[in-house]
Amino acid sequence: MTAALLALAFVSASSENVFRAPSEAAFRYGRWHQTAIGGGGFVQDVFLTRDPKIRYVSTDVGGCYRTDDGGATYRLLLGNMPVVPGTLGVRGMDADPRDPNVVLAATGSHWESDASGLMRSTDGGKTWTVVAKARFGGNADERWTGRVLARSPKNPDLLLAGTMGEGLIRSVDGGKTWSPVGENGRFVRDVKWADDGKTVWASAAPYTGYLFGAPTSDLKAGFFRSDDAGATWTKLADDSPTEILPLTGELLGIFGSRRIRSSKDGGRTWTDADAGLVLGPGPSPGFSEYNALARGPGFVLTASTEGEFFRRDDGSATWTKLAEPRLEEIYRGEPWHNRFDGKNYRRFGKALSSIVVFPDDPKNHWAFTDWFSIRETTDGGKTWRLRMDGIELTVIHNLLQDAADPGRVHIGMADNGYLLSLEGGARFGDDGPEVTSTMRTLQAHPT
Secondary structure (H helix, E strand, O other), X not given: OOOOOEOOOOOOOOOOOOOOOOXXXXXXXXXXXXXXXXXXXXXXXXXXXXXXXXXXXXXXXXXXXXXXXXOOOOEEOOOOOOOOHHHHOEEEEEEEOOEEEEEEEEEOXXXXXXXXXXXXXXXXXXXXXXXEOOOOOOOOOOOOOOOOEEEOOOOOOOEEEEOEOOOEEEEOOOOOOOEEEEOOOEEEEEEEEOOOOOOEEEEEEOEEEEEOOEEEEEEEOXXXXXXXXXXXXXXXXXXXXXXXXXEOOEEEEEEOOOEXXXXXXXXXXXXXXXXXXXXXXXXXXXXXXXXXXXXXXXXXXXXXXXXXXEEEEOOOOOOEEOOOOEEEOEEOOEEOOOOOOOOOOOOOOOOEEEEEEOOOOOOOOEEEEEOOEEEEEOOOOOEEEEOOOOOOOOEEEEEEEOOOOOXXXXXXXXXXXEEEEOOOXXXXXXXXXXXXXXXXXXXXXXX
């Protein structure tokens, strides 16, 4: 999906007293209200801060978001970001552990020739400064894998960033300035530190195709380790995991999106570590693929794209599958139109990108990002609740209001085709004809 225009709402002042419109202050953008479409691009990750109420979220076509109420509602952070198409593709974020209002955002789209780059905010996303003109694939292949911004666990001023084509860059002043540290021509998809603050790994994916205005490009893969906090790097292998998770005395990696493997020698050699996981076809058409790993005190989590969660306790070599969860799918106070009814296609976990373990109650409080939503549990995976209020990942190519009936608003979207609102644009649903491909142009004929 390519970014063209982000639609927030279509509720004019003249129609506000006629058609039902959202009244929650959290969804207001000046005189505009957010719509309630509930589908489009991908939520890629959730980034925690020292304040449990403040989190940041990165998306592939909808920009970056912030919550100040622990995930109940989110708001878009465009601020004074450069007005270039790639700004809405956010590959990753990172908040300073000393101040939740100091945050970095790695923005850019491989479809666009302009690179918005790596940005830094000191006021919680109200305003931004471009601190590096590095390239990032916010809407590129592999955008659901790993993290491209990584801060040293021992020194909060030391950061590394993995770019799309420019290798690794490094900051020693909290992200204010950046310098290249090697592996130019690589498409870095994951950067992770060991607890010692010295050892760090970087995984790069192969890429051949359209890149920042060039019809064909060839970026090399590779798996790398640094033993001097990212100053220099050693190549370990050509094949690289899609995501890595450093543990005490062990490194876990996901290979080919399906197999989880373990290394006991710092990533030089690997053995299978998927005992107990479902590796064949899942309960619905498709295979159980594994895109994410997360670490809690004494355990590790992973999940398949069939919505199956697994836990491995420290000291064990076997994963244990969690029981089938109960889903609560409410969006803006109403049943979500994409909700699972027990019979139709279940989206839960289909595009799982990241898993987050919350420090307030790590045994029970988790979240994961999935397609255009965030799911959150506070009971260890027994119940998952939809948490996407304020997040709207829509790429709108065309919007048309019926002159004879202002309550009817038509939109043409990228990928998802046509949607109709009968409420003056306050909410769009499945009332119209089903068109699921990209719709770039709409025209209404008078009757």
